Amino acid sequence: MSVAATRRLNLVTEPILPRIRPAIAALAPYKQGKQAGPDAFKLSSNENPFEPLPSVLEALQRTAPINRYPDATASRLRARLGVRYGVNVEQVHVASGSVSILQQLILATAAAGDEVIYAWRSFEAYPSLPLVAGATGVQVPLTADARHDLNAMADAVTDNTRAIILCTPNNPTGPIITSAEFTAFVERVPADVLVILDEAYAEFVTVPDAVDGLAERVYEKHPNVVVLRTFSKAYGLAGLRVGYAIGHEKVLDSARTTGIPLSVTSAAENAGIASLDAEAELLERVAVIVERRTRLLEGLRAAGWDVPDSQANFVWLPTGERTDEIAAAFVANDLVVRPFSGDGIRISVGEEASIDRVISVATSVR
Incomplete structure (x- = not known):
């Protein structure tokens, strides 16, 4: 084979890479909650919605x-x-x-x-x-x-x-x-x-x-x-x-x-x-998030969702096989949530203005 032909072959073949442990190669990398656009509420990563003190x-x-x-x-x-x-x-x-x-x-x-x-x-x-x-x-x-x-x-x-x-x-x-x-x-x-x-x-x-x-x-x-x-x-x-x-x-x-x-x-x-x-001041903000969580849980249950009793800064919708479809409905309404395909959707408790919108979308897809 000519030198030119060898070079052309090298251009189209896959490079030889180091051997990776099979268990690692088969493991999906950690998937971060989707980032939100400028007009959307990011409710995918359980972040605190308040600005730093x-x-x-x-x-x-x-x-x-x-x-x-x-x-x-x-x-x-x-x-x-x-x-x-x-x-x-x-x-x-x-x-x-x-x-x-x-x-x-x-x-x-x-x-x-x-x-x-x-x-x-x-x-x-x-x-x-x-x-x-x-x-x-x-x-x-x-x-x-x-x-x-x-x-x-x-x-x-x-x-x-x-x-x-x-x-x-x-x-x-x-x-x-x-x-x-x-x-x-x-x-x-x-x-x-x-x-x-x-x-x-x-x-x-x-x-x-x-x-x-x-x-x-x-x-x-x-x-x-x-x-x-x-x-x-x-x-x-x-x-x-x-x-x-x-x-x-x-x-x-x-x-x-x-x-x-x-x-x-x-x-x-x-x-x-x-x-x-500043712990006392920060925990006042936590109390606000807890109050929003309570309203969010009550609203989702009133809409007919069987929502577990969350004690965190998020709630869980058991959407099963409809998870991807329902997550898309949230995103279409500028609510970026965290779907787990085939299982459910985690929704962080975010800004005050997001609470009623989450409940509204969840009600519409029930």
Whole structure:
């Protein structure tokens, strides 16, 4: 074959690429909630609809120069959280969002031949976490009322189980795990199995019987439990990516070991501290979102929808096979929602003007 012919052949053939693990190649990348146009309401990502507080913006102006690395341990924010929850600083771990800590903990505990249990449907990042670690994910279906089936999850524990993820309130369906349910569950789990209590939406919870991992200090009686929280939702810092965990220091040391260094920026740390300083003001905004959530739930149920009792800043429409069709109707009315094809639609509680429009569209497609 001539040199010219060889060159032409090389132009039309696929390049030789590095070998990717089959489990990773088959895994769909994380799909972010769709962005909204200038005239639409973005209700797809569970973001806080309020603008940052002036005091938080002021704190961002005090950020260290960007040619300098941030504090690798976010020590000031960790110290502040330690005071806030009455724990020593080694019992606090800060990373770029609580999902980063989830990944760190799974990498630290699970490998090939190991299992990670989680409810399904739940947070869509969960399936990828064990796969990336080389482990096997074990999905336990939700109950008929869209709640964690904790008895079934406990029954699913085997000698290969290394970690269990509990999401309360559950994303995307909204119901909580009660304190009594959690206590009974963790008593059934072997003490050497990590239990991750993902409480990303805890600030929006109003029912008194919900588990509160930090208020109840569950990590003291059960050192295998780690509690996750985030500044992304109630505190409105989604764009800065900062979350934290509280638990036994040896368990959190494993997360610190597997984490990417220097991932929490100085801006994120400053904003987190300022948000804690302004907590009372921020929680007033949370109360507004909760009131809007109540009206949204009531309106959807009045329209005939069987909506689970959400305690988060979103609601769940069980649209089943009509999911894509109904999601398109929302988008046509400038409401960008989060569809899960064949299952349902998650709708964030957003601006005041969006509430009646969501109810109107949901009523029209019922």
